[in-house]
Amino acid sequence: MKIDRLLGILIYLLNRETVSGRSLAEKFEVSSRTIQRDIETLSMAGIPVTSTQGAHGGYSIINSYKMNRQVFSTDDYVLIITALKGLCSAYESRQIEATFEKLLSLSPKDELVQQSIHLDFSVLREGFDVRDYLTNIETAIRKRVVIEFQYTNAEHLKSRRLVEPVAVTYKWYSWYLLGFCCEKQEYRMFRLSRIRDLKLTCQDFSNVHDNAEELLAEKQDTRPYMNIKLACQSDIRISIEESFPNSRITETGNNELMVEFSVPENERGWFGTLLGYGNKVTVLEPEKLKHTLITYAKDILQKYC
Numbered sequence: 440m441k442i443d444r445l446l447g448i449l450i451y452l453l454n455r456e457t458v459s460g461r462s463l464a465e466k467f468e469v470s471s472r473t474i475q476r477d478i479e480t481l482s483m484a485g486i487p488v489t490s491t492q493g494a495h496g497g498y499s500i501i502n503s504y505k506m507n508r509q510v511f512s513t514d515d516y517v518l519i520i521t522a523l524k525g526l527c528s529a530y531e532s533r534q535i536e537a538t539f540e541k542l543l544s545l546s547p548k549d550e551l552v553q554q555s556i557h558l559d560f561s562v563l564r565e566g567f568d569v570r571d572y573l574t575n576i577e578t579a580i581r582k583r584v585v586i587e588f589q590y591t592n593a594e595h596l597k598s599r600r601l602v603e604p605v606a607v608t609y610k611w612y613s614w615y616l617l618g619f620c621c622e623k624q625e626y627r628m629f630r631l632s633r634i635r636d637l638k639l640t641c642q643d644f645s646n647v648h649d650n651a652e653e654l655l656a657e658k659q660d661t662r663p664y665m666n667i668k669l670a671c672q673s674d675i676r677i678s679i680e681e682s683f684p685n686s687r688i689t690e691t692g693n694n695e696l697m698v699e700f701s702v703p704e705n706e707r708g709w710f711g712t713l714l715g716y717g718n719k720v721t722v723l724e725p726e727k728l729k730h731t732l733i734t735y736a737k738d739i740l741q742k743y744c
Contacts, residue, residue, distance in 0.1 A: 441477075444469070448477055449486060452500045459497035516542070534577075569614055569631045575639060576604045576616060583644045585621065588637040590629055593662075593705035602629070603644045606651035612708070617655055619646055628658055662703040668724040669698040675719055682712050697723070 444467050451466065452458060463474045478498055482488050487501045523539040579586045586604055591597050602618035605626070609615070614631040648654065671679060673694045679686065686700035698720075702709040713720070714735065722729050 445477055445480060448474075449481060449500075452488070452498060453504075455499075457491065457495065457497040457499045463498065568635075572616075572631050572634055572637050573607060573614065575637055576607055579604050579639050580606070582639075585640045585642040585644065586618075586637060587640050589635045591633045591635070600629070601640070601642075602627075603646060603648070605648050605654060607631070608655055611703075611706075617651065617658065619648065621645075626654060626658065662705065664701045665704040665725065665728065666701050667699070667722070667728060669720045670723055671696050671698060671716075671720040675716075679720075683709070 447467060448463060451463070460471050460474050464471045467474070469477075478488055478490070487504050488498055489501060490496070490498050520539070520542060523535065523542065526535055527539055576586065583603075585601055587599070587601050589597060590600050601621040602616070603621065604616060604618045606617045607614060608617060616629040616631060616634070618627060618629060619625070620627045669679075670691075673690070673696050676688065676696060679688070679696070679698055683698065683700045683702075686698050689697045689699075691697050710731075713722075714732070722732060
């Protein structure tokens with residue numbers, strides 16, 4: 440419908456600086472002439488759409504224009520509030536809670552009871568230290584001051600770090616800090632659960648950092664991975680799929696399965712899970728993992744015998 444397309448164009452322009460007519464036509468799958476008529480319609484409705492000529496020209500909306508709440512449907516409010524409630528359960532932040540309260544006051548309250556999806560991310564809270572670190576890092580980013588902390592890497596080596604914090608992100612099942620390491624002079628990812636004694640310094644940033652989203656996109660997973668192949672009985676298939684959701688499972692006959700997956704070699708969470716299966720699984724590959732399991736089993740046996 441035309442009204443949906445007009446609203447779509449309005450929101451698309453509000454989220455961008457300048458958009459060419461061709462890009463809008465491709466985005467909304469209409470002709471350039473239709474886009475011109477739509478822009479004229481928006482202008483007649485009092486929306487300040489401007490156009491510029493040239494290679495980098497196109498349509499834009501003046502920065503002072505603000506949308507009112509009427510452009511959001513009840514479903515829009517429900518989805519946004521659902522996301523914010525989930526974020527509140529994962530990350531303790533006065534700013535997030537304040538934003539949630541503001542949006543809640545604007546929303547049609549009698550309709551919110553129809554919320555059908557509930558997100559509980561409380562499992563993302565990794566203890567009191569991580570909660571405090573998130574708050575302090577957020578303050579350091581806002582004030583653009585360097586933070587100092589002790590860091591223990593995956594090989595259990597400790598070091599003292601001075602870092603210009605850029606962003607925090609939850610990935611690989613843990614909270615991470617993206618920051619510019621003053622010693623290494625490069626961007627690094629630091630797992631918050633491995634940080635101790637974090638404090639803000641009086642030292643201001645000495646660098647101008649690019650967009651955090653772009654920097655995070657550039658930080659690919661460079662951890663060494665181990666390819667694992669297991670054999671197990673088919674009656675624990677559901678449990679295996681839960682523990683290793685990206686695994687490839689093949690039925691080999693006689694109610695047996697072959698399970699193949701890759702895991703970060705130096706992360707120990709998966710190793711504990713594997714130990715927990717005991718004799719319900721058999722490691723087929725790699726050989727070094729077999730030897731590691733044997734060593735652990737002997738050490739445990741010796742401790743309790």
